[in-house]
């Protein structure tokens with residue numbers, strides 16, 4: 530397992546034994562909603578190719594500084 534996949538396994542609430550639940554937050558006109566992404570739901574985790582949700586929601590919420598910076602480096606953020 531690659532490092533970024535391992536970080537997703539540990540930190541992403543959508544991780545389900547390597548597959549993605551696909552529950553994502555959306556903000557429209559200052560309102561927050563939750564939806565199931567048909568692009569992600571039930572499919573293999575795509576964090577290695579680039580996952581917008583991981584990069585915009587999961588990484589900023591990683592409490593451990595070293596792990597957060599490692600995730601950013603892995604995704605070239």
Ligand code: SF4
Nearest residue numbers: 541549574575580583
């Ligand atoms: S595809 Fe993205 S949202 Fe889904 S489990 Fe992987 S990192 Fe999380």
